[in-house]
Amino acid sequence: MMQVPVKKGPEREMLEFIRSQLRFVEMDVSAHCSARPEAMSRFMERLRDSGAVVPCGVSGGLRYLTAWGPQEAVKIDAMDKAGELTAKRARSYLLELIEGAAAEGVSVDIPTSKPGTDHERKIWQFISAHRHFTNGDVMAAFPENPLETMGFLRALRAAKVVKFWGREKATAFYTVHSPKEQRVAAKDLRSSTEGAIWSAIRIKRRFRPLELHQALLPTRPELSQDEVTRYCRTLNKAGYIKPPKPTKKITCETPFNLVNNTGPLPPHSQRVTVIVDPNEDRISYSPLGQVQ
Template sequence: MWTFMLSRARFTNAEVDAACGVSEWARQNFTRKLRREGILRDAGRQGPTPYFTVLDPTQAQAFVSRRRQTGDGAIWAAMRTLKMFTPDEIALAIGVGDGLPNEDAIRSYVSLLREAGYLSVIQKARPGVRAARYRLVRDTGPLPPKRQRKTVLIDGNEERVVHVAGEFL
């Protein structure tokens, strides 16, 4: 649980339960101890859901800064600035160089964000003529939505996913 809490700027109790596969009692016992020692702090609310953090304000700021300095962070910042764009325009906006995403990475991230509902297509692509143009329709803030790979278990007999690491189906 501690490793999970350190890996996030803020988290909910439900996220800890799901990611760590521990009982609610074990999580409550652990978080009570952290609160008593002043390690676990409130990090605000989103609607009725309380968020918590184990980082002090300086650590939290450094954590957020590191997330923004990733390849996806550069793409996200360009999208937030441009509002309407093609993947090529994002590549021009962020430039090229060490640590910066290439055009394939940009297209992959754009595609994922479109599928997730962050982007809408405002002009379809015409192969060989022009790239698709997108609009950012869900700007949730300065931190980029994070791609994450999960290990899944697929039962070939039933042809369905039966387990996703850290998740209950």
């Protein structure tokens, strides 16, 4: 396997991903890596020009590439045409290649779709409980073993479990949920009580909880004024809405301005189950992060 110099983090992420695949299409790289399209295109062109990735045949109308060299590309293509490239055989062959690369001093992530240790199980519970997350979120939640933590994230990406979700400025977000799961979750959130209140807030932008309640009553007759006010208090604490002047007590008459309109899905409180050890008077486990 050819040594490839990389200039930036996104390039390293792409290189780690394609090396962990027996074969891949460029669409795989864009789905699982965070580089911007133009940067991804330039890097892939550089890899092709240098011979670090080579064509690996056409199957199902898709043009495949591999990072395992021209000889392996011929073998992989032949296996596919002979109908021998089952998922089990492909993984077995990939593991053989990874073992050979390790003997030559090149470390390649072994794809995994399931946690194998307690540490990995905690990471999985954390990332699966979030619609999306950043590498920084996970590293902050599990600071005690950064190499194992990042290695597990790369292995999940290699198995195509972790996918690139989107970007906000320079921050890349990832998810382990399928588009269908995300659509269902988004629909449920928008149709919830919090979703209805949040939608009204985004429309009005300047409001009082009392006005929101009155506007929502025709379609939400079961909605109480207290529910609206409580949600406004939550949004105020989180910095999504703010009164024009600082106030200690928030009531249904308190005026608010929308100051952080992050999108159509409502911010919401998340309750989780933690395990408390009464012998030591401490929380011994939390699915949202490492407990000290």
